[in-house]
Amino acid sequence: MYQTLLTTLDNGIYTITINRPDKLNALNRDVMAELNVVMDEVYQNAAIRSVIITGAGPKAFVAGADISEFTGLAVEEGAQLAAKGQAIFAKIENSPKPVVACVNGFALGGGCELAMSCHFRLASDNAKFGQPEVNLGLIPGYGGTQRLVQLIGKGRAMELLMSASMIDAATALQFGLVNYVVSQEELLPKAVSILDLINSKAPLAIAKCIESANAVFDETKNGYNVEAQAFGYCFGTEDKTEGTTAFLEKRKAIFTGK
Incomplete structure (x- = not known):
């Protein structure tokens, strides 16, 4: 190819x-x-x-x-x-x-x-x-x-x-x-x-870590705002529900990237 x-x-x-x-x-x-x-x-x-x-x-x-x-x-x-x-x-x-x-x-x-x-x-x-x-x-x-x-x-x-x-x-x-x-x-x-x-972690959260860390050096963005929005975004994901539930149930989380 x-x-x-x-x-x-x-x-x-x-x-x-x-x-x-x-x-x-x-x-x-x-x-x-x-x-x-x-x-x-x-x-x-x-x-x-x-x-x-x-x-x-x-x-x-x-x-x-x-x-x-x-x-x-x-x-x-x-x-x-x-x-x-x-x-x-x-x-x-x-x-x-x-x-x-x-x-x-x-x-x-x-x-x-x-x-x-x-x-x-x-x-x-x-x-x-x-x-x-x-x-x-x-x-x-x-x-x-x-x-x-x-x-x-x-x-x-x-x-x-x-x-x-x-x-x-x-x-x-x-x-x-x-x-x-x-x-x-x-x-x-x-x-x-x-x-x-x-790769064993939540893919959407990984993507938001990258986006938020990159915002440090982007003069067009307020990195703290980017982080806060990304943090909020994660609350709407199935992976956040799975991750927090698994933690409370003392088991390993199975993330799907949703």
Whole structure:
């Protein structure tokens, strides 16, 4: 179905693997277009409960954008390219189902931006993160300047953005960019164990957690209002009735996502 992506659905967890290992999984037009389509599938397919995004091969998650596609672009075309990329990554960030990045190797430029658009990140011990765009006379265009500041703070983000320095997995963990660092062999199993736990919870409540937490960084919204409305919404769900009843009856809740 996809030319640049491999997809598998196992026990509610949908694994999306960017599959251009000979190009270190660089983001070209085809990859971006297919990421856009595959996220529509995530939104619409009820069998998908949560998502892992990773890269093929042991060397790279995504080593950046395909720079050959940048040559010859005029100012307006560059802005349009960035806007299109931002819209695709916003679709990942705002997914009502959890999306976890499993970073196996290089996550540079657009690859780091892709990882940051996911709800949280796990890294293998050989992972490297960076925004090297200033080396090309450019800046991150797919939301990197915004999300890096959100995730690691302004001072550290400014240094990485302006120096184009790479950080290793241990530093990324210290900075709060990733939640865990594990061996390459443990990377996907660790993500699966976390998502199995999340998938056992009420799906509509999970979606509202994502929506409410994302509102923190959306200047058009009052996050407290979003939270209050989401809290109220949950009271109209069958899952809330099941969850509270199960708690009072001292049994395990069985959530249906209704």
